[in-house]
Amino acid sequence: MTLQLRVYVPPHPLIKHWLAVARDAATPSVLFRSAMTELGRWLTYEAAREWLPTEETTVQTPLATCAATLINPQIPVAVVPILRAGLGLLEGAQTLLPLASIYHLGLMRDEATLEPMCYLNKLPEKFNPETRVLITDPMLATGGSIMATMAELVHRGVDPSLTRIVCVVAAPAALQKLSAAYPGLIIYSACIDEGLNEHGFIVPGLGDAGDRIFGT
Template sequence: MTLQLRVYVPPHPLIKHWLAVARDQATPSVLFRSAMTELGRWLTYEAIREWLPTIDTQVNTPLAPCAASFINPEVPLAVIPILRAGLALMEGAQALLPLASVYHIGVVRNEETLEPSVYLNKFPSQFDPQTRVLITEPMLATGGTITTVMGELTQRGIDPAFVRIVSVVASPPALQKLNVTYPGLVVYTATIDETVNDKGYIVPGLGDAGDRTFGT
């Protein structure tokens, strides 16, 4: 069976609301950060639905025994924010996955060539191959950054089938690139926009997510 990239745009009204707040150029930085936190929370909620491994057991209520399910603590979980913009979604994602390990990677894009390069990598030399990985990256524009990060992960033993990407805005070129290079991936995004301009920005997008988050 041929694998294909799966992309989900959840129709949740809160996701639509906070996306609208984040898009508005009049939104101040403090409110933009709140919008990104909420988008990180609700998109992560959708992304981990039926994804986290569970174990079935039994517990005793004050009245009687009953069947119960817990998230399997033996399966490693990792949250990876791509610096620096990925930190904007981190608080919301981490609220739902408080026991997940957090690994940072910093990627910068050459403004002329649009080619990405890694300037910080805090990944271990090897991951447990069963690790479930959630990547937070607000903008999937050209696809260069996310494919670079995926390359670093697969070199360290991560199966793309165990990866979920949480993004606020995605573009067709980025999704097409991911479908070619890592077709087993699953992406959760608040919206898919029309195009990318010659500077590598998604249009209409929401501007520079890092600058708007940190007020710089």
């Protein structure tokens, strides 16, 4: 069976609602941050299906013993927010993954070349090969930042098949690059937008998510 990139756009009404709030240019920063938090929460909820490691056990109820399923605490889970904008989705993700380790990766785009430049890397030297990694980045536009992130993670021992990407909007250009390089990777997005403008921004998109989150 040939592996192929999979992109899920969950049809959840809360995801659609908060996407609409985030898209609106009139939305103030304080409400935009709330929208990012909620999108991070609901998209992570969807991404966690059949991804979080579990173990079978039994528990004693007040009346009887019964089979039960628990999250396996022995298998590590990590969240990698791509700075700055990935922080906007982090709070929502953490509410569902409270025991996950958080590793920050700071990338900024050179507006002349549209290539990513790394200014902060707090990833461990080597990941446990069983680690489940969730990457948060609101916008997959040209694909430069997410490709650089994936390359760095794989170099440090992360299995792409155990990796999930949570974003708010994605453009075909980024998805095509990821599909060619990492077949089998799974992405959860609130929407796949039509494309990029001449400046490499997603259309219709959200504008600059980092600036809108932090009011800069």
